[in-house]
Amino acid sequence: MPTFFTSPGGSPADAPGAVPNVVLVGLSGSGKSAVGRALAERLKRPFLDFDDEIERRAGLGIPAIFAERGEGHFREMERELTEDCRQLSGMVLAPGAGWITSPGLLAALRPPAKVIYLKVRPEQAARRMAEGRVTRPLLARAGNPATTLEKMLKEREPMYAKADATVNTEMYDMERLIDRLASVVTG
Numbered sequence: 001m002p003t004f005f006t007s008p009g010g011s012p013a014d015a016p017g018a019v020p021n022v023v024l025v026g027l028s029g030s031g032k033s034a035v036g037r038a039l040a041e042r043l044k045r046p047f048l049d050f051d052d053e054i055e056r057r058a059g060l061g062i063p064a065i066f067a068e069r070g071e072g073h074f075r076e077m078e079r080e081l082t083e084d085c086r087q088l089s090g091m092v093l094a095p096g097a098g099w100i101t102s103p104g105l106l107a108a109l110r111p112p113a114k115v116i117y118l119k120v121r122p123e124q125a126a127r128r129m130a131e132g133r134v135t136r137p138l139l140a141r142a143g144n145p146a147t148t149l150e151k152m153l154k155e156r157e158p159m160y161a162k163a164d165a166t167v168n169t170e171m172y173d174m175e176r177l178i179d180r181l182a183s184v185v186t187g
Contacts, residue, residue: 019045019090022185023109025160026118027149028097029125031169031177035118036094038178043092043185050081050095057081062096075102082108097152100159116184117163122149124170 022039024032033049040047051062054077058065065074078095082105085093089112100106106115120128126146160166165184172180 020112020114021085021089021091021093021109023093023095023106023113023115024118025095025100025106025115025163026097026169027120027122027125027153027156029128029149030097030118030120031128032094032097032118035169035174035177035181036092038174039181039185040092042178042182045090045092047092048085048094050078050093050099053081054078078102079105085109097156101156106159106162114165114185115163116181117160117166119160119166119168120170122146122153125149 022043022045024036024039026032033051036049037047054065054074055061058069058077060068062074065077075098078099079102082095082099085091086108093109093113095105109115123146126149129145167177167180167184169177171177
């Protein structure tokens with residue numbers, strides 16, 4: 001059974017099949033990492049940020065993986081990590097924004113995983129990333145990140161729409177957003 005840097009021992013994730021995973025999907029800047037950590041804490045579940053785990057496994061940052069090994073290598077690492085997550089349950093998972101575009105990955109985790117789309121307008125996502133000084137390889141090449149995010153959203157929204165629930169992250173402050181997500185997960 002895989003061991004993740006972000007998955008403490010003795011967690012619900014150690015009992016396969018016990019509790020379905022929660023998978024947060026959405027654009028970069030939708031809050032998957034920050035919201036995922038807070039939601040996991042609220043639900044007393046382990047949290048796994050795919051980008052953090054991929055960086056740990058590769059010994060390189062995401063921008064370096066893209067630059068030195070290419071996007072295809074990164075996507076293969078996402079696929080391997082997704083396969084590892086199939087063996088575990090009870091976790092809150094935050095894959096990268098493009099994860100959902102890889103054929104078969106969403107289906108690999110569900111059922112039983114509950115998938116929640118964290119919806120955000122591209123302009124707001126770009127603002128959040130600028131405030132947090134977040135660098136995303138696919139956005140780094142863009143002259144205007146909001147325009148690039150808008151194009152990505154048009155391509156990805158049909159895939160995001162396959163989620164079990166959609167929560168607009170702009171409608172709530174963080175505490176109320178976590179309340180809303182917790183009710184979606186437990187309700």
